[in-house]
Amino acid sequence: MQADTLLLQRRSCGRLTDPAPSAEQLDLLYRAALRAPDHGALAPFRFVEISGEGRATLGRLMAASLKSRAPGTSNETLAAVSQKPLTAPLIIAVIARVERTERIPRQEQVITAGCAAHAMLYAAYAQDLGAFWRTGDYATDPLVRGAFELKPMDELVGFIYLGTPATEPRPPVALEPADFIEYWS
Template sequence: MEALDLMLNRVSVTRLTDPAPTSAQLDLMFRAALRAPDHGQLRPWRFLTIQGEARERLGKLMAESLRVRSPEASDDALLKARKMPLRAPLLVVVIARVQPHPKVPGSEQVLAVSCAAHGLLLAAHAQGLGAVWRTGEFSYDPYLAKALGLTGDEQILGFIYIGTPEGTLRTPPALEPKQFVSEWTGAN
């Protein structure tokens, strides 16, 4: 796939099914992710892969996390939380590991990890896989972060769901750059 075609046509794919990416495909996705811009070469990223029965264990943790956060959560909400990780055959937890640095603030490190996640999404699309980056309340939940083994200097930036697209990919909307770009010519 041509690079520009890839970038112009990648879309989030929410309906995913088996098979999951092969180990070779996953290796390429992570190699692409690791090419993200990285001021200071801090490599502030970490990833967890979750597949197979581990998705059910993650779902159980998500339901526990919801119950801790919202003791009044309904049975339907708890069931929905349990089923979230089952929406794709593979999940990648994107983790920012922010490190103290005199020239690279934490915000730049989080941006680098976000670029790595985008690289992973592009590499999935380039290989004919579907993927969607989801955040939501579980991305910010300290109970779940601790259960997944994150340390105090780490934060979840989201969950990338990856699998085989089910159905036809949607066509991305045509956006006009002039709606988002303007020229600055200097102060008056």
């Protein structure tokens, strides 16, 4: 794939199916993630691969999280939420692991983990995999944070849903650079 195709055409894919990424494809995803810009070379991230029964565990966790935040949620909604992780053969939780902030601010380390997640999306697209970055209120919920053993300064930057695209990629949203640029000269 040409670099400009990758950079300009990448899209998320919300409809995913089997097969999951192969070991070789996953290896490229992780190697791309580890190339994220990283002030101080702290490697402030870790990844949790969620597949098979682990997805049902995540689904139960998400439903419990929603119920704790919104006790009036209907059983139908809770059941639907618990099914969400089963819509992808593999999910990778990307966690910013922030241990020390004397030299490099926490925000920079969280951004590095976000860049790692973004690199995974590119590596997925480059290999014709489908990928979708999800967070929602789950990522900051104490129940979920606890289940993923986050320390106080850590951040769950996202769940990357991965699989084989079940739909053709949509055309990218057309934004014009000129609408976002100001000039200091």
